[in-house]
Amino acid sequence: xxxxxxxxxxxxxxxxxxxxxxxxxxxxxxxxxxxxxxxxxxxxxxxxxxxxxxxxxxxxxxxxxxxxxxxxxxxxxxxxxxxxxxxxxxxxxxxxxxxxxxxxxxxxxxxxxxxxxxxxxxxxxxxxxxxxxxxxxxxxxxxxxxxxxxxxxxxxxxxxxxxxxxxxxxxxxxxxxxxxxxxxxxxxxxxxxxxxxxxxxxxxxxxxxxxxxxxxxxxxxxxxxxxxxxxxxxxxxxxxxxxxxxxxxxxxxxxxxxxxxxxxxxxxxxxxxxxxxxxxxxxxxxxxxxxxxxxxxxxxxxxxxxxxxxxxxxxxxxxxxxxxxxxxxxxxxxxxxxxxxxxxxxxxxxxxxxxxxxxxxxxxxxxxxxxxxxxxxxxxxxxxxxxxxxxxxxxxxxxxxxxxxxxxxxxxxxxxxxxxxxxxxxxxxxxxxxxxxxxxxxxxxxxxxxxxxxxxxxxxxxxxxxxxxxxxxxxxxxxxxxxxxxxxxxxxxxxxxxxxxxxxxxxxxxxxxxxxxxxxxxxxxxxxxxxxxxxxxxxxxxxxxxxxxxxxxxxxxxxxxxxxxxxxxx
Amino acid sequence: xxxxxxxxxxxxxxxxxxxxxxxxxxxxxxxxxxxxxxxxxxxxxxxxxxxxxxxxxxxxxxxxxxxxxxxxxxxxxxxxxxxxxxxxxxxxxxxxxxxxxxxxxxxxxxxxxxxxxxxxxxxxxxxxxxxxxxxxxxxxxxxxxxxxxxxxxxxxxxxxxxxx
Numbered sequence: 020x021x022x023x024x025x026x027x028x029x030x031x032x033x034x035x036x037x038x039x040x041x042x043x044x045x046x047x048x049x050x051x052x053x054x055x056x057x058x059x060x061x062x063x064x065x066x067x068x069x070x071x072x073x074x075x076x077x078x079x080x081x082x083x084x085x086x087x088x089x090x091x092x093x094x095x096x097x098x099x100x101x102x103x104x105x106x107x108x109x110x111x112x113x114x115x116x117x118x119x120x121x122x123x124x125x126x127x128x129x130x131x132x133x134x135x136x137x138x139x140x141x142x143x144x145x146x147x148x149x150x151x152x153x154x155x156x157x158x159x160x161x162x163x164x165x166x167x168x169x170x171x172x173x174x175x176x177x178x179x180x181x182x183x184x185x186x187x188x189x190x191x192x193x194x195x196x197x198x199x200x201x202x203x204x205x206x207x208x209x210x211x212x213x214x215x216x217x218x219x220x221x222x223x224x225x226x227x228x229x230x231x232x233x234x235x236x237x238x239x240x241x242x243x244x245x246x247x248x249x250x251x252x253x254x255x256x257x258x259x260x261x262x263x264x265x266x267x268x269x270x271x272x273x274x275x276x277x278x279x280x281x282x283x284x285x286x287x288x289x290x291x292x293x294x295x296x297x298x299x300x301x302x303x304x305x306x307x308x309x310x311x312x313x314x315x316x317x318x319x320x321x322x323x324x325x326x327x328x329x330x331x332x333x334x335x336x337x338x339x340x341x342x343x344x345x346x347x348x349x350x351x352x353x354x355x356x357x358x359x360x361x362x363x364x365x366x367x368x369x370x371x372x373x374x375x376x377x378x379x380x381x382x383x384x385x386x387x388x389x390x391x392x393x394x395x396x397x398x399x400x401x402x403x404x405x406x407x408x409x410x411x412x413x414x415x416x417x418x419x420x421x422x423x424x425x426x427x428x429x430x431x432x433x434x435x436x437x438x439x440x441x442x443x444x445x446x447x448x449x450x451x452x453x454x455x456x457x458x459x460x461x462x463x464x465x466x467x468x469x470x471x472x473x474x475x476x477x478x479x480x481x482x483x484x485x486x487x488x489x490x491x492x493x494x495x496x497x498x499x500x501x502x503x504x505x506x507x508x509x510x511x512x513x514x515x516x517x518x519x520x521x522x523x524x525x526x527x528x529x530x531x532x533x534x535x536x537x538x539x540x541x542x543x544x545x546x547x548x549x550x551x552x553x554x555x556x557x558x559x560x561x562x563x564x565x566x567x568x569x570x571x572x573x574x575x576x577x578x579x580x581x582x583x584x585x586x587x588x589x
Numbered sequence: 590x591x592x593x594x595x596x597x598x599x600x601x602x603x604x605x606x607x608x609x610x611x612x613x614x615x616x617x618x619x620x621x622x623x624x625x626x627x628x629x630x631x632x633x634x635x636x637x638x639x640x641x642x643x644x645x646x647x648x649x650x651x652x653x654x655x656x657x658x659x660x661x662x663x664x665x666x667x668x669x670x671x672x673x674x675x676x677x678x679x680x681x682x683x684x685x686x687x688x689x690x691x692x693x694x695x696x697x698x699x700x701x702x703x704x705x706x707x708x709x710x711x712x713x714x715x716x717x718x719x720x721x722x723x724x725x726x727x728x729x730x731x732x733x734x735x736x737x738x739x740x741x742x743x744x745x746x747x748x749x750x751x752x753x
Contacts, residue, residue, distance in 0.1 A: 136606060140613055145660040148605070165660060198634075199602050199663045323654035326647075 022152040023052035023183040026116070028191055029159035031058055035087050037078065037443050039063050039071035043091020044131060046118030048183040050089070063443065063472065066464040068095050070436040072102020073462065075113050077400055077437030080423045082444040083236065085112035085166045092119045093131030096138075096177070101430060103142040103173050108427025109257060110234060112167040114174055115139075121181040122150060135177050144172025152185040157193040164195055169202025170321040171234055203320055206337030206345060213333055214292070214316055215349040221290035221314065223358040224250050227273070230257035230426070231295015231320060233419040237261060237340035241294075244347045250355065251362040253281040255296045257426040260416040265395065270362055271371075274302040276408040279369035279562045279575055284362050286570045290314040295339040297321075298328035299427070300588050301566075308569040318342050369575065371412050375530055376555055382406055382481045385552045386413040386453070388533045389479070393541070398441050398450045400424065402434035402458030405487035408560045410453040429589075432461030435478060439465060442474040449477070449541065456482040456509055463515070469547035470519035476547045477540055480512050483556045491559045496584050512551040521546030528553045594623070595649050596641050596675060596743055598753050599656060600663040603629060603636040607661045611638060614655045620644050624742025635663065637753075639744050666752065668745050670719070673753070675745040678717045680705070681727065684734035685712045693733060700726045711736065 020028075026049060030038070040062055042050045053062050065071040068090045075086025090096055096117040106113045120129040136148040145165050147158050155178070162174040218224055226248075232241050241262045245252050252262050253270045256277075262269055271278035273285055285291065291310050295318065296302070303309040309329065317324070317331035318339060325334045335342055373383035386409055389397075395415040400423040401407040407424060416422040423441060425433040438452035459480050469476050486504040493501050513524030523543050527536045527550065540550045563574045567587020601607045608627060615622055624641040642649070649667070656665040668675065685693045687709065697704055697714050700722065706713035716726050720743060727738065747753040 137609065140606070140609055141617065146606070197660065200660045321658065323651065323658050325654070327651060 020189055021048065021052070021184055021186050022155045022178070023048040024056050025155045025187070025189040025191065026159060026178070026183065027052045027056045027058050027060065029156050030060055030087065032191065033159070033163045034084070035060050037061050037063050038087050038089045039065055039074040039078075039440065040089035041065055041068050041071055041091070041095060043095045043118060045092035045120055045180045046089060046095070048180060049116065049118060049178070063468065065436075066467050067462070068098035069101050069432065070462050070465040070468065072099045072113070072115065073105065073430075073433050073436035074440035074443070074465075074468075076102060076106050076111050076433070077423050077440030078444040079106075079111050079113055079440075080437070081398055081420050081441035083420060084444070085114055085163060086440060088113065088115040090115070090117055091131065092117060092135070093133045095131070096135040097133055100138065100142055103139060103175065105425050105428040105430040105433060106173040107142050107144065109230060109425065110171045111173065112171040114162050114166055114176065117175065117177045118183070119148070119177045119179040122179040123181070125179065135175065139175045142173070143175050146175040146177070148177045149179070149182050152182045152187045153189065155182070156189055156191050157196060160193065161195050161197055164197070165200060203322070203336045204338050204341060206318065206335045206342040208345070210333060210335040211342060211345050212349055214335060215346055217290060217314055217316060217333060218248065218250070218292065218350070218353060221353070222355060223288045224290040224292060224353065224355065225284055225288040226250055226252045227291055227293040227296055228252055228254040228258045228261045229293060229296025230255065231339045232258060232261035232343075235295065235320070235339040236419065237295070237343055238419040240340050240343040240347065242266070244343050244350065247347050247350045248353050249359060250353055251284060251359060253277075253284065255299065255302060255426070256411050256424060257422075258296060259411065259422040260419045263417045264415040265417065267363070268359075270366065272411060274299070275304070275564050275566065276412070276560050276562060278371055278412065279573065280362070280365035282562060282564065282570055282573050283365045283369060285310060287361070288313050290316070292316040294318045294343060295320070297324050300328070303328060304564050304587065305567060305569040378529070380528060380530060380533070380552060380554045381558055382409045382483070382552070382554050383413055384530060385479070385481065385527065385533055385537075385554070386410055389451070389537055390414045392534065392537060393449065396449070397421070398423070398445060398448055400434050400437040400441060400450070400452045402452075402454040403429045403431045404455045404458060405483075405491065405558070405560050406453055406455045406481040414453070431458040434458055435462050435469075436465045438476045438478070439469050439474060442469075442476050450475075451477040451479060453479050453481065455487060456480055456484060456506055456512075457486045460509070466516070466519050466522060466547060470522045473521055473546045475544035478547060478549045480549055480551045481554050482509065482512065482551055483554050483558070484509055485556055487558070488560070490557070494557070494559070495578070495582050496565075512549050516547070516549035519547075523548040525550045526553065527551070592643050592645055594641060594643055595646075595667055596639065596669065596745060597653065597665060597667045598745055599638040599640065599665045600630065601636050601638060602661040602663065603634055604661055607636070608638070610659050610661065611656060614652055614659070615640075615642060618648060618652060620648070620652065624740070626742045626744050639742070641743050664752070666747075668747060668753070672751060673745045673747045675719060675743050676717060677720050677723055677743050678715065678741045679723050679727070680739045681714045681716065681730060681735055682737040683712050683714065683730055684710060684736055686710060689733060693730070696726075696729055702726070
C-alpha cells in the first residue's frame with residue numbers, strides 16, 4: 020500500500036462520501052489511489068478549486084459532516100484559499116488535501132510549487148505538511164478530529180508527491196498525538212445557575228441565537244429553552260434555522276439589515292443573552308452604544324470570544340447544546356408577559372414589507388412567493404449582496420442546516436457551488452441557490468458540475484445588472500456616484516443554462532409570471548435549472564443600520580436627507 | 590490606552606510551523622514583538638517560547654486567549670518579576686585598548702560580568718541579569734565605544750511550585 024492508498028482508506032474510515040476535487044501533477048498519486056483502492060468514495064470533478072471548497076462547505080453546512088477537497092499543488096492549492104477563509108470565518112468543518120512537489124524540491128521553486136502550508140496559516144484552524152509517509156493515517160485522523168470538534172474550522176493537509184507515492188506498512192488506526200488540543204464541552208454549573216438567576220431578574224430579556232447553536236445541533240434544545248422561559252428570540256443571519264422563524268416567539272434576525280422588530284427589541288431589552296454568536300460588527304453597530312445598560316450574557320465554545328467585541332456581565336464557556344440543556348433544567352416560565360406582548364406588537368407594527376412596482380419586478384416578491392409556495396422548507400444557499408439580505412428576510416428558515424450563506428467572509432461566488440455540495444449531501448431534497456447576477460458569474464462554471472451529475476439544483480439569479488449592495492452604498496453615502504458597479508455585458512442567463520446538457524433556463528420579468536414560472540422550475544428535476552428574475556435595477560435593502568451607527572439610526576425606508584458616511588467596517 | 594511591557598511564556602508542541610502560528614497571532618493584531626526566545630524544552634517533544642511585547646493589557650489578553658486556542662499550544666501564561674525569575678544575557682563588544690582595559694574590567698566586575706574575549710583592540714563582555722541591569726551596564730559602557738551588542742531577550746521561570 021502506498022501513502023495515497025492509505026490516505027483514501029483513512030478517508031473511508033472517517034465516513035467520507037464525496038471528494039470534491041480537481042487533479043494536477045502533484046496530486047496524481049492520490050487520484051490514482053481513488054481507482055486502485057476501489058473505494059466507495061465518489062470523486063466529484065469540479066471546474067475550479069474555489070468551486071470545490073464552496074461545495075465542500077455547502078455539503079458541511081447542510082449535513083454537519085466535514086466536506087473534503089482534493090487539489091493539486093501551486094495554483095490548485097492557492098485557489099482554495101478563498102474557500103478556506105469562508106469556512107474559517109463561519110466555523111465550518113472542512114478538510115483540504117493538497118498535492119505538493121516532491122519533498123527534496125520543497126523551497127526550490129519547483130514547477131507548481133507554493134508554500135501552501137505558510138499561505139494557509141491565517142485561513143485555517145490547523146494545517147499540516149506531511150514529511151513521513153507513515154504519518155499519513157495519524158494526520159488524517161487528527162485533521163478530522165480537529166475540524167469538527169470544539170469550534171469547527173477548516174484543516175489543510177499538504178502532501179508531497181514522493182510521500183503519497185511511497186510504499187509503507189501503515190497502521191490505519193493510529194493514536195492521535197494532539198497534546199495541546201482541548202475543547203470545552205459542558206459549561207460551569209455555577210455560571211449557568213448565575214445565568215438562570217439573571218434571566219429571572221430581567222424584565223425584558225432577549226435570547227440571541229447564533230451559528231454556534233446550528234453547529235452544535237442545538238435547535239431542539241433552543242426551542243425547549245425558549246418555550247420553557249417564554250422568552251422572545253432573535254437570531255443572527257447564520258443562526259437562521261436554530262429556531263423556527265415562524266414560531267410566535269421568533270423575532271427573526273438582527274443587525275444591519277435585520278428585521279425592524281428584532282432591532283427594536285434589541286433597543287428595548289434589558290438583558291441580551293447570546294448563545295453561539297460572536298457579536299459580529301454587523302450586529303453591534305456602534306459598539307459602546309449597543310444594548311447600553313442591558314445585562315449581557317455570552318455563551319461560547321471559544322474562550323477567545325470572551326470580551327473580543329462586547330464585555331459580557333456573565334460569560335460561560337461551553338458547547339451551546341449542553342449549556343442550553345443544563346440551563347433549561349434550572350429554568351421556568353419568566354414573568355415577562357408584558358414584554359412578550361410588546362415584542363409581538365413590534366412584529367405587527369413594523370413588519371417586513373415591500374411594494375410592488377407596476378410593470379416591474381422586485382427581488383422581494385420573487386423570494387416571498389418562493390417561500391410561500393414551498394412552505395419555507397427549502398434548503399437555501401445564497402451568494403452575497405442585496406439578494407442575500409432579502410433572502411434572509413423573506414425566506415423563513417425552520418430548521419438547522421437549511422440556511423447556507425457566507426456570513427463572516429461575505430464571499431461572492433459562494434452560492435452556486437454551496438448548493439451543489441448541499442445537493443450531494445441531501446439527495447431528494449429541494450435545494451435552491453439564491454444568487455445575484457454578480458456573484459453567480461463568479462463561479463457559474465460550476466453549472467457543468469451540476470449538469471454532469473444531473474443535480475436538481477434550482478438557481479435563482481436575481482438580476483438587477485448591478486452590484487446592488489455597493490450601488491446602494493454609493494447612492495446613500497457617496498452622492499450616487501456609481502463606480503465599478505454596472506454589470507453591463509451580462510450574458511443571457513437562460514441561454515447560458517441551456518448550453519449545458521440537461522439544464523434548463525427560465526425567465527421572470529413581470530409580477531404575474533412569478534408563481535407560474537417558479538412552479539414550473541421547481542417541478543423540473545432532471546438537472547439544474549436557472550431561473551433568471553429580471554428585477555428593478557435600483558432597489559435598496561431596508562431596514563438598514565448604517566455600518567458603525569447605533570441602532571437608533573435604523574432606517575426603515577429610503578432616507579429623505581443626506582446621510583453621513585458610515586464609520587464602521589465595510 | 591496604556592501600553593505596557595508584557596512577558597509571556599508559551600509551552601508548545603515542538604513542531605514545524607508553530608513559531609509562524611504564534612507570531613501571526615501577534616502580527617494580525619498589530620503587536621510588535623520586542624523579544625522572542627525559543628528553545629527545546631526539558632522533554633524535547635515540547636518547546637518553550639518566551640515573548641516580550643508592548644501593548645495594552647486588554648489586547649494582550651485577547652492575544653493570550655487566541656494563542657491558547659492554537660492546536661499546538663499547551664499553555665500560555667503571563668509572568669512578571671513578582672512571581673517569576675526573568676533574566677537576560679548580553680554579549681557586548683567594546684573597543685578597548687590596553688590603557689582603558691582596567692577601567693572596563695572594573696566596570697565589568699562591578700556588574701558581575703565575564704570577559705569572554707580579549708584582543709589588543711577590543712573586549713567581549715558577557716553579562717547576565719535582569720533587563721534593567723543590562724541597560725545600566727550598556728549605558729556605562731557607552732562611554733567607551735560599543736561595536737556590537739547582542740541580547741538574548743528575556744527568559745523566565747516561575748518561582749516555587751508555579752508552572753512556567
